[in-house]
Amino acid sequence: MRASRYLLPVLKESPQEASIASHQLMLRSGMIRQLASGIYNWLPLGKRVLDNIANIVKEEMDSADAQEILMPTMQPAKLWEESGRGNYGKETLNAVDRHKNALIYGPTNEEVVTDLFRNTVRSYKELPLNLYHVQWKFRDEIRPRFGVMRGREFLMKDAYSFDTDEEAARESYDNMYRAYLRIFRRLGLTAIPFTAKTGQIGGNMSHEFQVVASTGESEIFYDPAFEKELRKKEFNIEKLRSLYSAADEMHDPDKAPEECKSARGIEVGHIFYLGTKYSQPMGANIQHSDGSVAPVHMGCYGIGISRLIGAIIESSHDKDGIIWPESVTPFHVGLINIRPGHEQCDKACEDIYANLQAAGISTLYDDRNESAGAKFAAMALIGLPWQLAIGPRGIGSGLVELKNRKSGQKEELSIESAMTRILS
């Protein structure tokens, strides 16, 4: 993509509305713009990151045998009466259609998916079943803040498992627990699992996953052994569950190990074993092999896709800007033409740009008529893993400058060596 033809409104200064790093950096790098309190437009750069994260989540859900569906954003309010939840409290966004039917903008989808299940599945033979979707949700927060970290309209992946009995449902739960650990690891995050309260969703077992960041909303306490366990190829669930972790008032200093760490955490995922909390009142039954009919056992599993972007930036940035993990970066290489109009610079840049594209390496080519300083600052701000600068001095002797955003290491190299480094 040529920066000259790309909507990338970077800002030198942090807008006043933003108080934390991720919010400031997402505004400054031209990823998002606020439309209304807690409601954001996603500009091209932000949309790419959102898609990258959603795709990783979808791939891991698919490999965990979940099936992608799509439920609508607007739900009939009467389903919430059936389940007994009534509504989602003051965070519910209500609407009434022209025929006076009460609708709510889905803050979560237990009712809708339970309704879908009871209308389509009858027999134990069709289980286990895990349905997920990636869809916008609305929760009318009293004080939306921190940009996409606590927005009102936000993108969430929510999955729902259906099993014949509690034992099978707990297997489905563990299956999702492992999938979540894989997802967060692929996103470059250390997300520690905590036993959690079940709150408005309900059920009797729950874990949340928290990313350590100084701006986190919860105080968290955890055994530092997690950090090693979460990097292992195969996760040992028993081991993980035996390690101490507790958030906020669930912390008990008497039970915590000596080496227990204390930090702030950002919640990025939450899973619940629901049992028959929704299937019982809504009559979502299945026929068992012995002919008996009973409510299906459910679990639900949420990941905040848009919120994850905030969490990733909170845990990976420096004073100059964002430092994207390879897995979610909007482009892999930022190619800087230091002197557009200089024949050798232009030719080298066009060649490199064409070669990178041919090799399938996503590249943002800064071909704009801006100062070198402004271009380097913008590139550092948007945080692509590799920055390749072509200037009139070096190119005369066939040299370019390659910088690694994370390590900060700069090297002057031949074009071939730079390409090899990027492709390796």
Added chain:
Amino acid sequence: MRASRYLLPVLKESPQEASIASHQLMLRSGMIRQLASGIYNWLPLGKRVLDNIANIVKEEMDSADAQEILMPTMQPAKLWEESGRGNYGKETLNAVDRHKNALIYGPTNEEVVTDLFRNTVRSYKELPLNLYHVQWKFRDEIRPRFGVMRGREFLMKDAYSFDTDEEAARESYDNMYRAYLRIFRRLGLTAIPFTAKTGQIGGNMSHEFQVVASTGESEIFYDPAFEKELRKKEFNIEKLRSLYSAADEMHDPDKAPEECKSARGIEVGHIFYLGTKYSQPMGANIQHSDGSVAPVHMGCYGIGISRLIGAIIESSHDKDGIIWPESVTPFHVGLINIRPGHEQCDKACEDIYANLQAAGISTLYDDRNESAGAKFAAMALIGLPWQLAIGPRGIGSGLVELKNRKSGQKEELSIESAMTRILS
């Protein structure tokens, strides 16, 4: 995908709620289920088709130099006051948030994108610019019907072009006109362009694209020469615009050519040259090269993604079910194991399934314990291009049956020949 582990609730009978073929077939093939009037859940099979269509639209928008963004579903009502539209009439779905701010579920996005533009773009140097998104819309139809063809919550691609003056804006318009013709051709549709009224969107030039189908809502009249012109590699816009086409009351028999065809049409796309209708009242100005400041010239371009599925099925089905074009089919091959549990059948199916997957051919493998008749009927209903049946009689001599859904042609072949045919 193994059908035994796939949520595919096919129905033998047409539900009463459905009166036209596409609606009946989408329900029967387990693509969708209604949640509320005009609001649908997309099941796994339907979601795949929705994604395939959205991806084709995105690819063609990207190659036409449009940039993908994502605007939220909920919009501040006050933007509609600024533009002078007020609202979208009785089809507007209104909501009031907890702080008493009026929100509307976007039925279209001219106001939001114009607001985004005025906050991010200043200079003629940043033009031309074309921003698009694929997002859910809500229009509170008084009588939702025909399934996803006239739903209330529906998926739309809408693009917005920004140019310095009318001449440039008309070039952007023609660029989209051509992109639309390419999109519909890739979807296997003959979509005829018509001069159209501008209605609630406004502006002073507009074309709509209509697919011929007996269940169409408009009466259309067109020169049959369109059919040939729309298949040509390069579209000749001047030639296309010189051909006669008119919908409903815009038809003038005195101007129509003798060979003029009359049919019913389904609108699948609509493009508008807006001029400064939105930029003027909303103050979306740009600075020109001479330093002067003036409202930007806009165009807007919509395609109904979910509606397109209905249009494709209306124009491509038979008494047995859907006939998917290759470009949007949910799977390319339906593999039928006629006798699960029969050792040779199971082994051949597993081998073929693995080989098709390795070759990147999406395959639905019907491994269920159902009668052969039920499996053939389900496969015809869901309409995959190729159907490959493995039964105990043929497999003894290494033969399988390959059927082409569109031509109906059946052949008994060796496994190798069948694979070659599918891969060619």
